[in-house]
Amino acid sequence: MKKILLSAVALLMLFSCQNETTEVAPEASVLARRGCASQEVLEAQLKADPTLALRMNEIEAFTQKAMLSGRLVNGKVEIPVVVNVLYRTAAENISDAQIQSQIDVLNDDFNATNSDFSSTPALFSGVAANVGITFVLETVNRKSTTKSSWGTRDAMKKTKQGGLDPTSPTTKLNMWACTIGGGILGYAQFPGGSTTTDGVVIDSKYFGLSGSGAYPYNLGRTATHEVGHWMNxxxxxxxxxxxxxxVSDTPTHNTANYGVPAYPHYSTCTGTPVEMTMNYMDYTDDRGMYMFSNGQKSRMAAIFVSGGSRAGFGI
Known part of the structure:
Protein backbone atom coordinates (compact mmCIF):
# COMPACT_ATOMS: atom_id res chain seq x y z
CA MET A 1 0.00 0.00 0.00
CA LYS A 2 1.17 3.48 -0.78
CA LYS A 3 1.94 6.15 1.80
CA ILE A 4 -0.25 9.23 1.39
CA LEU A 5 1.67 12.42 0.66
CA LEU A 6 0.54 15.00 3.19
CA SER A 7 2.71 18.10 3.06
CA ALA A 8 2.42 20.98 0.62
CA VAL A 9 6.10 20.61 -0.21
CA ALA A 10 5.60 17.00 -1.19
CA LEU A 11 2.62 17.94 -3.31
CA LEU A 12 4.56 20.63 -5.11
CA MET A 13 7.24 18.05 -5.83
CA LEU A 14 4.51 15.74 -7.12
CA PHE A 15 3.28 18.36 -9.58
CA SER A 16 6.86 19.00 -10.68
CA CYS A 17 7.55 15.33 -11.29
CA GLN A 18 4.32 14.89 -13.21
CA ASN A 19 5.42 17.48 -15.76
CA GLU A 20 7.66 14.77 -17.21
CA THR A 21 4.61 12.65 -18.08
CA THR A 22 2.64 12.83 -21.32
CA GLU A 23 -0.70 11.21 -22.06
CA VAL A 24 -1.26 12.07 -25.70
CA ALA A 25 -1.65 8.89 -27.71
CA PRO A 26 -0.92 8.83 -31.45
CA GLU A 27 -4.08 9.01 -33.57
CA ALA A 28 -3.21 5.69 -35.19
CA SER A 29 -3.32 3.90 -31.85
CA VAL A 30 -6.52 5.42 -30.52
CA LEU A 31 -8.40 2.09 -30.63
CA ALA A 32 -5.52 0.21 -29.02
CA ARG A 33 -4.62 2.53 -26.14
CA ARG A 34 -6.71 4.83 -23.99
CA GLY A 35 -5.78 8.50 -24.22
CA CYS A 36 -6.81 10.78 -21.32
CA ALA A 37 -5.49 14.34 -21.36
CA SER A 38 -6.51 15.39 -17.83
CA GLN A 39 -2.94 15.40 -16.53
CA GLU A 40 -1.62 17.16 -19.63
CA VAL A 41 -4.27 19.86 -19.27
CA LEU A 42 -3.47 20.24 -15.56
CA GLU A 43 0.21 20.72 -16.34
CA ALA A 44 -0.65 23.48 -18.83
CA GLN A 45 -2.96 25.16 -16.30
CA LEU A 46 -0.26 25.01 -13.60
CA LYS A 47 2.19 26.73 -15.94
CA ALA A 48 -0.35 29.40 -16.90
CA ASP A 49 -1.54 30.08 -13.34
CA PRO A 50 1.05 29.79 -10.53
CA THR A 51 -1.70 30.20 -7.93
CA LEU A 52 -3.41 26.98 -9.05
CA ALA A 53 -0.80 24.80 -7.31
CA LEU A 54 -1.45 26.66 -4.06
CA ARG A 55 -5.21 26.17 -4.38
CA MET A 56 -4.75 22.50 -5.14
CA ASN A 57 -2.40 22.10 -2.18
CA GLU A 58 -5.07 23.64 0.05
CA ILE A 59 -7.67 21.28 -1.40
CA GLU A 60 -5.35 18.34 -0.78
CA ALA A 61 -4.70 19.38 2.82
CA PHE A 62 -8.46 19.73 3.40
CA THR A 63 -9.09 16.36 1.76
CA GLN A 64 -6.57 14.55 3.93
CA LYS A 65 -7.88 16.23 7.08
CA ALA A 66 -11.48 15.36 6.24
CA MET A 67 -10.54 11.74 5.59
CA LEU A 68 -8.50 11.40 8.79
CA SER A 69 -10.91 13.26 11.06
CA GLY A 70 -13.99 11.26 10.08
CA ARG A 71 -15.63 14.47 8.89
CA LEU A 72 -17.27 12.65 6.02
CA VAL A 73 -20.92 11.73 6.45
CA ASN A 74 -23.27 9.25 4.83
CA GLY A 75 -25.30 11.86 3.03
CA LYS A 76 -26.16 11.57 -0.64
CA VAL A 77 -24.78 13.71 -3.42
CA GLU A 78 -26.99 14.15 -6.50
CA ILE A 79 -25.20 15.81 -9.39
CA PRO A 80 -27.23 17.76 -11.98
CA VAL A 81 -25.59 17.30 -15.40
CA VAL A 82 -25.56 19.69 -18.35
CA VAL A 83 -24.40 18.11 -21.62
CA ASN A 84 -23.09 20.45 -24.33
CA VAL A 85 -23.01 18.81 -27.77
CA LEU A 86 -20.81 20.43 -30.41
CA TYR A 87 -21.21 18.82 -33.81
CA ARG A 88 -20.07 19.21 -37.41
CA THR A 89 -21.54 15.96 -38.72
CA ALA A 90 -24.76 14.09 -37.98
CA ALA A 91 -22.75 11.36 -36.22
CA GLU A 92 -21.28 13.94 -33.83
CA ASN A 93 -24.78 15.23 -32.99
CA ILE A 94 -25.35 12.33 -30.60
CA SER A 95 -28.93 11.49 -29.68
CA ASP A 96 -30.72 12.17 -26.43
CA ALA A 97 -30.90 8.39 -25.94
CA GLN A 98 -27.13 8.05 -26.24
CA ILE A 99 -26.65 10.91 -23.78
CA GLN A 100 -29.04 9.28 -21.31
CA SER A 101 -27.16 5.99 -21.70
CA GLN A 102 -24.04 7.77 -20.43
CA ILE A 103 -25.89 9.09 -17.39
CA ASP A 104 -27.12 5.55 -16.73
CA VAL A 105 -23.55 4.21 -16.91
CA LEU A 106 -22.34 6.84 -14.45
CA ASN A 107 -25.13 5.92 -12.05
CA ASP A 108 -24.30 2.22 -12.31
CA ASP A 109 -20.54 2.69 -11.93
CA PHE A 110 -20.72 5.14 -9.01
CA ASN A 111 -23.29 2.99 -7.18
CA ALA A 112 -21.75 -0.44 -7.80
CA THR A 113 -24.80 -1.61 -9.74
CA ASN A 114 -22.79 -2.26 -12.90
CA SER A 115 -23.13 -5.91 -13.92
CA ASP A 116 -19.37 -6.49 -13.95
CA PHE A 117 -18.83 -5.23 -10.37
CA SER A 118 -19.25 -8.84 -9.27
CA SER A 119 -16.11 -9.69 -11.23
CA THR A 120 -13.97 -7.91 -8.60
CA PRO A 121 -11.28 -10.38 -7.47
CA ALA A 122 -11.49 -11.66 -3.89
CA LEU A 123 -8.22 -9.85 -3.12
CA PHE A 124 -9.96 -6.49 -3.65
CA SER A 125 -13.54 -7.33 -2.65
CA GLY A 126 -13.01 -5.86 0.82
CA VAL A 127 -12.18 -2.41 -0.59
CA ALA A 128 -14.49 -2.35 -3.64
CA ALA A 129 -16.76 0.65 -3.11
CA ASN A 130 -20.28 1.82 -3.66
CA VAL A 131 -19.46 5.52 -3.99
CA GLY A 132 -23.12 6.48 -3.57
CA ILE A 133 -23.19 9.48 -5.91
CA THR A 134 -26.00 9.83 -8.43
CA PHE A 135 -26.29 11.84 -11.64
CA VAL A 136 -29.39 13.46 -13.15
CA LEU A 137 -29.49 14.80 -16.69
CA GLU A 138 -30.84 18.33 -16.50
CA THR A 139 -30.20 19.99 -19.87
CA VAL A 140 -28.80 19.20 -23.31
CA ASN A 141 -27.41 22.14 -25.28
CA ARG A 142 -26.56 21.66 -28.96
CA LYS A 143 -24.51 23.80 -31.31
CA SER A 144 -23.50 23.28 -34.92
CA THR A 145 -19.87 24.07 -35.71
CA THR A 146 -17.42 24.01 -38.57
CA LYS A 147 -14.58 22.69 -36.42
CA SER A 148 -13.31 19.21 -37.27
CA SER A 149 -11.55 18.88 -33.89
CA TRP A 150 -11.26 20.90 -30.69
CA GLY A 151 -8.01 19.83 -29.02
CA THR A 152 -7.40 20.11 -25.27
CA ARG A 153 -7.08 23.87 -24.76
CA ASP A 154 -10.69 24.33 -23.60
CA ALA A 155 -11.97 26.09 -26.74
CA MET A 156 -15.13 23.95 -26.63
CA LYS A 157 -15.92 25.52 -23.23
CA LYS A 158 -15.90 29.09 -24.55
CA THR A 159 -18.72 30.61 -26.58
CA LYS A 160 -16.36 33.29 -27.94
CA GLN A 161 -14.18 30.52 -29.41
CA GLY A 162 -17.10 28.73 -31.03
CA GLY A 163 -17.95 26.45 -28.12
CA LEU A 164 -20.43 26.72 -25.27
CA ASP A 165 -19.77 28.34 -21.90
CA PRO A 166 -20.44 26.12 -18.87
CA THR A 167 -23.80 26.49 -17.14
CA SER A 168 -23.70 27.17 -13.37
CA PRO A 169 -20.45 25.19 -12.91
CA THR A 170 -20.42 25.53 -9.10
CA THR A 171 -23.67 23.58 -8.83
CA LYS A 172 -23.82 21.53 -12.05
CA LEU A 173 -21.46 19.12 -13.78
CA ASN A 174 -20.92 20.33 -17.33
CA MET A 175 -19.95 17.76 -19.94
CA TRP A 176 -18.95 18.55 -23.52
CA ALA A 177 -19.39 15.97 -26.29
CA CYS A 178 -17.28 16.84 -29.33
CA THR A 179 -14.45 15.57 -31.49
CA ILE A 180 -11.26 16.17 -29.50
CA GLY A 181 -8.63 14.73 -31.86
CA GLY A 182 -5.06 13.66 -31.18
CA GLY A 183 -6.08 10.21 -29.96
CA ILE A 184 -7.67 11.69 -26.84
CA LEU A 185 -10.85 10.06 -25.56
CA GLY A 186 -11.52 12.67 -22.90
CA TYR A 187 -10.20 14.98 -20.20
CA ALA A 188 -11.42 16.65 -17.04
CA GLN A 189 -10.56 19.65 -14.91
CA PHE A 190 -9.46 18.85 -11.37
CA PRO A 191 -10.94 20.73 -8.40
CA GLY A 192 -9.29 24.12 -7.92
CA GLY A 193 -9.31 25.25 -11.55
CA SER A 194 -11.24 28.17 -13.02
CA THR A 195 -15.03 27.89 -12.96
CA THR A 196 -15.08 29.24 -16.53
CA THR A 197 -13.57 25.96 -17.79
CA ASP A 198 -14.81 23.51 -15.16
CA GLY A 199 -16.19 20.19 -16.29
CA VAL A 200 -15.49 17.11 -18.38
CA VAL A 201 -14.90 16.70 -22.12
CA ILE A 202 -15.61 13.39 -23.85
CA ASP A 203 -15.05 12.65 -27.52
CA SER A 204 -18.49 12.09 -29.01
CA LYS A 205 -17.44 8.65 -30.35
CA TYR A 206 -16.99 7.45 -26.76
CA PHE A 207 -19.92 9.20 -25.11
CA GLY A 208 -22.37 6.65 -23.72
CA LEU A 209 -23.12 3.22 -25.11
CA SER A 210 -21.99 4.13 -28.57
CA GLY A 211 -21.81 0.64 -30.07
CA SER A 212 -19.12 -1.40 -31.77
CA GLY A 213 -17.79 1.56 -33.76
CA ALA A 214 -15.99 2.81 -30.65
CA TYR A 215 -14.81 -0.58 -29.35
CA PRO A 216 -12.99 -1.16 -27.01
CA TYR A 217 -14.24 2.10 -25.45
CA ASN A 218 -17.94 1.56 -26.11
CA LEU A 219 -19.24 1.03 -22.55
CA GLY A 220 -19.21 4.63 -21.31
CA ARG A 221 -16.23 4.16 -18.99
CA THR A 222 -14.33 7.11 -20.47
CA ALA A 223 -16.79 9.39 -18.70
CA THR A 224 -16.54 7.34 -15.48
CA HIS A 225 -12.75 7.79 -15.57
CA GLU A 226 -12.94 11.52 -16.33
CA VAL A 227 -15.63 12.25 -13.75
CA GLY A 228 -13.31 10.50 -11.29
CA HIS A 229 -10.68 13.14 -12.13
CA TRP A 230 -13.29 15.88 -11.74
CA MET A 231 -13.89 14.48 -8.26
CA ASN A 232 -10.16 14.73 -7.43
CA VAL A 247 -5.07 6.84 -1.92
CA SER A 248 -4.02 4.31 0.71
CA ASP A 249 -5.93 1.20 -0.38
CA THR A 250 -4.90 1.01 -4.06
CA PRO A 251 -1.73 -0.98 -4.83
CA THR A 252 1.31 0.74 -6.29
CA HIS A 253 1.36 0.38 -10.07
CA ASN A 254 4.43 0.48 -12.28
CA THR A 255 2.63 2.60 -14.86
CA ALA A 256 -0.60 2.61 -16.86
CA ASN A 257 -2.12 -0.68 -17.97
CA TYR A 258 -3.81 -1.15 -21.34
CA GLY A 259 -6.16 -3.68 -22.83
CA VAL A 260 -7.48 -6.24 -20.34
CA PRO A 261 -4.51 -7.58 -18.35
CA ALA A 262 -4.70 -11.16 -17.14
CA TYR A 263 -5.27 -11.42 -13.40
CA PRO A 264 -3.15 -11.40 -11.28
CA HIS A 265 -0.92 -8.74 -12.79
CA TYR A 266 2.05 -8.11 -10.50
CA SER A 267 3.81 -4.80 -10.04
CA THR A 268 7.60 -4.68 -9.89
CA CYS A 269 7.39 -1.80 -7.40
CA THR A 270 8.31 -2.33 -3.75
CA GLY A 271 6.50 -5.37 -2.36
CA THR A 272 5.46 -6.58 -5.85
CA PRO A 273 1.74 -6.09 -5.15
CA VAL A 274 -1.00 -7.34 -7.44
CA GLU A 275 -2.11 -4.30 -9.44
CA MET A 276 -5.74 -3.19 -9.34
CA THR A 277 -6.00 -3.09 -13.12
CA MET A 278 -9.80 -3.21 -12.97
CA ASN A 279 -9.93 0.18 -11.24
CA TYR A 280 -11.63 2.94 -13.23
CA MET A 281 -8.57 5.17 -12.85
CA ASP A 282 -6.27 2.87 -14.82
CA TYR A 283 -6.06 2.96 -18.65
CA THR A 284 -7.56 -0.45 -19.39
CA ASP A 285 -10.29 -1.08 -21.96
CA ASP A 286 -13.87 -0.29 -20.92
CA ARG A 287 -14.64 -3.98 -20.36
CA GLY A 288 -11.53 -4.27 -18.15
CA MET A 289 -12.46 -1.57 -15.57
CA TYR A 290 -15.33 -1.91 -13.14
CA MET A 291 -14.56 -0.66 -9.62
CA PHE A 292 -13.52 2.21 -7.35
CA SER A 293 -11.93 1.61 -3.94
CA ASN A 294 -13.13 2.77 -0.52
CA GLY A 295 -10.13 5.08 -0.31
CA GLN A 296 -11.10 6.68 -3.60
CA LYS A 297 -14.67 6.98 -2.30
CA SER A 298 -13.47 8.89 0.76
CA ARG A 299 -11.31 11.13 -1.39
CA MET A 300 -14.24 11.96 -3.67
CA ALA A 301 -16.64 12.55 -0.77
CA ALA A 302 -14.23 15.05 0.83
CA ILE A 303 -14.74 17.61 -1.94
CA PHE A 304 -18.49 17.79 -1.31
CA VAL A 305 -18.57 18.41 2.46
CA SER A 306 -18.80 21.92 3.92
CA GLY A 307 -15.53 23.66 3.13
CA GLY A 308 -14.73 21.28 0.31
CA SER A 309 -13.86 22.45 -3.18
CA ARG A 310 -17.22 21.32 -4.60
CA ALA A 311 -19.33 22.03 -1.51
CA GLY A 312 -21.92 23.76 -3.71
CA PHE A 313 -23.18 20.31 -4.68
CA GLY A 314 -23.61 19.54 -0.99
CA ILE A 315 -23.82 16.50 1.25
Missing amino acids: LRHIWGDATCGSDL
Whole structure:
Protein backbone atom coordinates (compact mmCIF):
# COMPACT_ATOMS: atom_id res chain seq x y z
CA MET A 1 0.00 0.00 0.00
CA LYS A 2 1.17 3.48 -0.78
CA LYS A 3 1.94 6.15 1.80
CA ILE A 4 -0.25 9.23 1.39
CA LEU A 5 1.67 12.42 0.66
CA LEU A 6 0.54 15.00 3.19
CA SER A 7 2.71 18.10 3.06
CA ALA A 8 2.42 20.98 0.62
CA VAL A 9 6.10 20.61 -0.21
CA ALA A 10 5.60 17.00 -1.19
CA LEU A 11 2.62 17.94 -3.31
CA LEU A 12 4.56 20.63 -5.11
CA MET A 13 7.24 18.05 -5.83
CA LEU A 14 4.51 15.74 -7.12
CA PHE A 15 3.28 18.36 -9.58
CA SER A 16 6.86 19.00 -10.68
CA CYS A 17 7.55 15.33 -11.29
CA GLN A 18 4.32 14.89 -13.21
CA ASN A 19 5.42 17.48 -15.76
CA GLU A 20 7.66 14.77 -17.21
CA THR A 21 4.61 12.65 -18.08
CA THR A 22 2.64 12.83 -21.32
CA GLU A 23 -0.70 11.21 -22.06
CA VAL A 24 -1.26 12.07 -25.70
CA ALA A 25 -1.65 8.89 -27.71
CA PRO A 26 -0.92 8.83 -31.45
CA GLU A 27 -4.08 9.01 -33.57
CA ALA A 28 -3.21 5.69 -35.19
CA SER A 29 -3.32 3.90 -31.85
CA VAL A 30 -6.52 5.42 -30.52
CA LEU A 31 -8.40 2.09 -30.63
CA ALA A 32 -5.52 0.21 -29.02
CA ARG A 33 -4.62 2.53 -26.14
CA ARG A 34 -6.71 4.83 -23.99
CA GLY A 35 -5.78 8.50 -24.22
CA CYS A 36 -6.81 10.78 -21.32
CA ALA A 37 -5.49 14.34 -21.36
CA SER A 38 -6.51 15.39 -17.83
CA GLN A 39 -2.94 15.40 -16.53
CA GLU A 40 -1.62 17.16 -19.63
CA VAL A 41 -4.27 19.86 -19.27
CA LEU A 42 -3.47 20.24 -15.56
CA GLU A 43 0.21 20.72 -16.34
CA ALA A 44 -0.65 23.48 -18.83
CA GLN A 45 -2.96 25.16 -16.30
CA LEU A 46 -0.26 25.01 -13.60
CA LYS A 47 2.19 26.73 -15.94
CA ALA A 48 -0.35 29.40 -16.90
CA ASP A 49 -1.54 30.08 -13.34
CA PRO A 50 1.05 29.79 -10.53
CA THR A 51 -1.70 30.20 -7.93
CA LEU A 52 -3.41 26.98 -9.05
CA ALA A 53 -0.80 24.80 -7.31
CA LEU A 54 -1.45 26.66 -4.06
CA ARG A 55 -5.21 26.17 -4.38
CA MET A 56 -4.75 22.50 -5.14
CA ASN A 57 -2.40 22.10 -2.18
CA GLU A 58 -5.07 23.64 0.05
CA ILE A 59 -7.67 21.28 -1.40
CA GLU A 60 -5.35 18.34 -0.78
CA ALA A 61 -4.70 19.38 2.82
CA PHE A 62 -8.46 19.73 3.40
CA THR A 63 -9.09 16.36 1.76
CA GLN A 64 -6.57 14.55 3.93
CA LYS A 65 -7.88 16.23 7.08
CA ALA A 66 -11.48 15.36 6.24
CA MET A 67 -10.54 11.74 5.59
CA LEU A 68 -8.50 11.40 8.79
CA SER A 69 -10.91 13.26 11.06
CA GLY A 70 -13.99 11.26 10.08
CA ARG A 71 -15.63 14.47 8.89
CA LEU A 72 -17.27 12.65 6.02
CA VAL A 73 -20.92 11.73 6.45
CA ASN A 74 -23.27 9.25 4.83
CA GLY A 75 -25.30 11.86 3.03
CA LYS A 76 -26.16 11.57 -0.64
CA VAL A 77 -24.78 13.71 -3.42
CA GLU A 78 -26.99 14.15 -6.50
CA ILE A 79 -25.20 15.81 -9.39
CA PRO A 80 -27.23 17.76 -11.98
CA VAL A 81 -25.59 17.30 -15.40
CA VAL A 82 -25.56 19.69 -18.35
CA VAL A 83 -24.40 18.11 -21.62
CA ASN A 84 -23.09 20.45 -24.33
CA VAL A 85 -23.01 18.81 -27.77
CA LEU A 86 -20.81 20.43 -30.41
CA TYR A 87 -21.21 18.82 -33.81
CA ARG A 88 -20.07 19.21 -37.41
CA THR A 89 -21.54 15.96 -38.72
CA ALA A 90 -24.76 14.09 -37.98
CA ALA A 91 -22.75 11.36 -36.22
CA GLU A 92 -21.28 13.94 -33.83
CA ASN A 93 -24.78 15.23 -32.99
CA ILE A 94 -25.35 12.33 -30.60
CA SER A 95 -28.93 11.49 -29.68
CA ASP A 96 -30.72 12.17 -26.43
CA ALA A 97 -30.90 8.39 -25.94
CA GLN A 98 -27.13 8.05 -26.24
CA ILE A 99 -26.65 10.91 -23.78
CA GLN A 100 -29.04 9.28 -21.31
CA SER A 101 -27.16 5.99 -21.70
CA GLN A 102 -24.04 7.77 -20.43
CA ILE A 103 -25.89 9.09 -17.39
CA ASP A 104 -27.12 5.55 -16.73
CA VAL A 105 -23.55 4.21 -16.91
CA LEU A 106 -22.34 6.84 -14.45
CA ASN A 107 -25.13 5.92 -12.05
CA ASP A 108 -24.30 2.22 -12.31
CA ASP A 109 -20.54 2.69 -11.93
CA PHE A 110 -20.72 5.14 -9.01
CA ASN A 111 -23.29 2.99 -7.18
CA ALA A 112 -21.75 -0.44 -7.80
CA THR A 113 -24.80 -1.61 -9.74
CA ASN A 114 -22.79 -2.26 -12.90
CA SER A 115 -23.13 -5.91 -13.92
CA ASP A 116 -19.37 -6.49 -13.95
CA PHE A 117 -18.83 -5.23 -10.37
CA SER A 118 -19.25 -8.84 -9.27
CA SER A 119 -16.11 -9.69 -11.23
CA THR A 120 -13.97 -7.91 -8.60
CA PRO A 121 -11.28 -10.38 -7.47
CA ALA A 122 -11.49 -11.66 -3.89
CA LEU A 123 -8.22 -9.85 -3.12
CA PHE A 124 -9.96 -6.49 -3.65
CA SER A 125 -13.54 -7.33 -2.65
CA GLY A 126 -13.01 -5.86 0.82
CA VAL A 127 -12.18 -2.41 -0.59
CA ALA A 128 -14.49 -2.35 -3.64
CA ALA A 129 -16.76 0.65 -3.11
CA ASN A 130 -20.28 1.82 -3.66
CA VAL A 131 -19.46 5.52 -3.99
CA GLY A 132 -23.12 6.48 -3.57
CA ILE A 133 -23.19 9.48 -5.91
CA THR A 134 -26.00 9.83 -8.43
CA PHE A 135 -26.29 11.84 -11.64
CA VAL A 136 -29.39 13.46 -13.15
CA LEU A 137 -29.49 14.80 -16.69
CA GLU A 138 -30.84 18.33 -16.50
CA THR A 139 -30.20 19.99 -19.87
CA VAL A 140 -28.80 19.20 -23.31
CA ASN A 141 -27.41 22.14 -25.28
CA ARG A 142 -26.56 21.66 -28.96
CA LYS A 143 -24.51 23.80 -31.31
CA SER A 144 -23.50 23.28 -34.92
CA THR A 145 -19.87 24.07 -35.71
CA THR A 146 -17.42 24.01 -38.57
CA LYS A 147 -14.58 22.69 -36.42
CA SER A 148 -13.31 19.21 -37.27
CA SER A 149 -11.55 18.88 -33.89
CA TRP A 150 -11.26 20.90 -30.69
CA GLY A 151 -8.01 19.83 -29.02
CA THR A 152 -7.40 20.11 -25.27
CA ARG A 153 -7.08 23.87 -24.76
CA ASP A 154 -10.69 24.33 -23.60
CA ALA A 155 -11.97 26.09 -26.74
CA MET A 156 -15.13 23.95 -26.63
CA LYS A 157 -15.92 25.52 -23.23
CA LYS A 158 -15.90 29.09 -24.55
CA THR A 159 -18.72 30.61 -26.58
CA LYS A 160 -16.36 33.29 -27.94
CA GLN A 161 -14.18 30.52 -29.41
CA GLY A 162 -17.10 28.73 -31.03
CA GLY A 163 -17.95 26.45 -28.12
CA LEU A 164 -20.43 26.72 -25.27
CA ASP A 165 -19.77 28.34 -21.90
CA PRO A 166 -20.44 26.12 -18.87
CA THR A 167 -23.80 26.49 -17.14
CA SER A 168 -23.70 27.17 -13.37
CA PRO A 169 -20.45 25.19 -12.91
CA THR A 170 -20.42 25.53 -9.10
CA THR A 171 -23.67 23.58 -8.83
CA LYS A 172 -23.82 21.53 -12.05
CA LEU A 173 -21.46 19.12 -13.78
CA ASN A 174 -20.92 20.33 -17.33
CA MET A 175 -19.95 17.76 -19.94
CA TRP A 176 -18.95 18.55 -23.52
CA ALA A 177 -19.39 15.97 -26.29
CA CYS A 178 -17.28 16.84 -29.33
CA THR A 179 -14.45 15.57 -31.49
CA ILE A 180 -11.26 16.17 -29.50
CA GLY A 181 -8.63 14.73 -31.86
CA GLY A 182 -5.06 13.66 -31.18
CA GLY A 183 -6.08 10.21 -29.96
CA ILE A 184 -7.67 11.69 -26.84
CA LEU A 185 -10.85 10.06 -25.56
CA GLY A 186 -11.52 12.67 -22.90
CA TYR A 187 -10.20 14.98 -20.20
CA ALA A 188 -11.42 16.65 -17.04
CA GLN A 189 -10.56 19.65 -14.91
CA PHE A 190 -9.46 18.85 -11.37
CA PRO A 191 -10.94 20.73 -8.40
CA GLY A 192 -9.29 24.12 -7.92
CA GLY A 193 -9.31 25.25 -11.55
CA SER A 194 -11.24 28.17 -13.02
CA THR A 195 -15.03 27.89 -12.96
CA THR A 196 -15.08 29.24 -16.53
CA THR A 197 -13.57 25.96 -17.79
CA ASP A 198 -14.81 23.51 -15.16
CA GLY A 199 -16.19 20.19 -16.29
CA VAL A 200 -15.49 17.11 -18.38
CA VAL A 201 -14.90 16.70 -22.12
CA ILE A 202 -15.61 13.39 -23.85
CA ASP A 203 -15.05 12.65 -27.52
CA SER A 204 -18.49 12.09 -29.01
CA LYS A 205 -17.44 8.65 -30.35
CA TYR A 206 -16.99 7.45 -26.76
CA PHE A 207 -19.92 9.20 -25.11
CA GLY A 208 -22.37 6.65 -23.72
CA LEU A 209 -23.12 3.22 -25.11
CA SER A 210 -21.99 4.13 -28.57
CA GLY A 211 -21.81 0.64 -30.07
CA SER A 212 -19.12 -1.40 -31.77
CA GLY A 213 -17.79 1.56 -33.76
CA ALA A 214 -15.99 2.81 -30.65
CA TYR A 215 -14.81 -0.58 -29.35
CA PRO A 216 -12.99 -1.16 -27.01
CA TYR A 217 -14.24 2.10 -25.45
CA ASN A 218 -17.94 1.56 -26.11
CA LEU A 219 -19.24 1.03 -22.55
CA GLY A 220 -19.21 4.63 -21.31
CA ARG A 221 -16.23 4.16 -18.99
CA THR A 222 -14.33 7.11 -20.47
CA ALA A 223 -16.79 9.39 -18.70
CA THR A 224 -16.54 7.34 -15.48
CA HIS A 225 -12.75 7.79 -15.57
CA GLU A 226 -12.94 11.52 -16.33
CA VAL A 227 -15.63 12.25 -13.75
CA GLY A 228 -13.31 10.50 -11.29
CA HIS A 229 -10.68 13.14 -12.13
CA TRP A 230 -13.29 15.88 -11.74
CA MET A 231 -13.89 14.48 -8.26
CA ASN A 232 -10.16 14.73 -7.43
CA LEU A 233 -8.96 11.22 -8.26
CA ARG A 234 -5.53 10.74 -9.81
CA HIS A 235 -4.49 8.03 -12.20
CA ILE A 236 -3.86 4.89 -10.21
CA TRP A 237 -0.14 4.83 -11.11
CA GLY A 238 0.29 8.43 -9.90
CA ASP A 239 1.52 9.63 -13.33
CA ALA A 240 5.02 8.45 -12.46
CA THR A 241 6.79 5.10 -12.28
CA CYS A 242 5.62 3.53 -9.01
CA GLY A 243 3.99 6.87 -8.17
CA SER A 244 1.26 7.66 -5.65
CA ASP A 245 -2.39 8.34 -6.42
CA LEU A 246 -2.78 9.74 -2.87
CA VAL A 247 -5.07 6.84 -1.92
CA SER A 248 -4.02 4.31 0.71
CA ASP A 249 -5.93 1.20 -0.38
CA THR A 250 -4.90 1.01 -4.06
CA PRO A 251 -1.73 -0.98 -4.83
CA THR A 252 1.31 0.74 -6.29
CA HIS A 253 1.36 0.38 -10.07
CA ASN A 254 4.43 0.48 -12.28
CA THR A 255 2.63 2.60 -14.86
CA ALA A 256 -0.60 2.61 -16.86
CA ASN A 257 -2.12 -0.68 -17.97
CA TYR A 258 -3.81 -1.15 -21.34
CA GLY A 259 -6.16 -3.68 -22.83
CA VAL A 260 -7.48 -6.24 -20.34
CA PRO A 261 -4.51 -7.58 -18.35
CA ALA A 262 -4.70 -11.16 -17.14
CA TYR A 263 -5.27 -11.42 -13.40
CA PRO A 264 -3.15 -11.40 -11.28
CA HIS A 265 -0.92 -8.74 -12.79
CA TYR A 266 2.05 -8.11 -10.50
CA SER A 267 3.81 -4.80 -10.04
CA THR A 268 7.60 -4.68 -9.89
CA CYS A 269 7.39 -1.80 -7.40
CA THR A 270 8.31 -2.33 -3.75
CA GLY A 271 6.50 -5.37 -2.36
CA THR A 272 5.46 -6.58 -5.85
CA PRO A 273 1.74 -6.09 -5.15
CA VAL A 274 -1.00 -7.34 -7.44
CA GLU A 275 -2.11 -4.30 -9.44
CA MET A 276 -5.74 -3.19 -9.34
CA THR A 277 -6.00 -3.09 -13.12
CA MET A 278 -9.80 -3.21 -12.97
CA ASN A 279 -9.93 0.18 -11.24
CA TYR A 280 -11.63 2.94 -13.23
CA MET A 281 -8.57 5.17 -12.85
CA ASP A 282 -6.27 2.87 -14.82
CA TYR A 283 -6.06 2.96 -18.65
CA THR A 284 -7.56 -0.45 -19.39
CA ASP A 285 -10.29 -1.08 -21.96
CA ASP A 286 -13.87 -0.29 -20.92
CA ARG A 287 -14.64 -3.98 -20.36
CA GLY A 288 -11.53 -4.27 -18.15
CA MET A 289 -12.46 -1.57 -15.57
CA TYR A 290 -15.33 -1.91 -13.14
CA MET A 291 -14.56 -0.66 -9.62
CA PHE A 292 -13.52 2.21 -7.35
CA SER A 293 -11.93 1.61 -3.94
CA ASN A 294 -13.13 2.77 -0.52
CA GLY A 295 -10.13 5.08 -0.31
CA GLN A 296 -11.10 6.68 -3.60
CA LYS A 297 -14.67 6.98 -2.30
CA SER A 298 -13.47 8.89 0.76
CA ARG A 299 -11.31 11.13 -1.39
CA MET A 300 -14.24 11.96 -3.67
CA ALA A 301 -16.64 12.55 -0.77
CA ALA A 302 -14.23 15.05 0.83
CA ILE A 303 -14.74 17.61 -1.94
CA PHE A 304 -18.49 17.79 -1.31
CA VAL A 305 -18.57 18.41 2.46
CA SER A 306 -18.80 21.92 3.92
CA GLY A 307 -15.53 23.66 3.13
CA GLY A 308 -14.73 21.28 0.31
CA SER A 309 -13.86 22.45 -3.18
CA ARG A 310 -17.22 21.32 -4.60
CA ALA A 311 -19.33 22.03 -1.51
CA GLY A 312 -21.92 23.76 -3.71
CA PHE A 313 -23.18 20.31 -4.68
CA GLY A 314 -23.61 19.54 -0.99
CA ILE A 315 -23.82 16.50 1.25
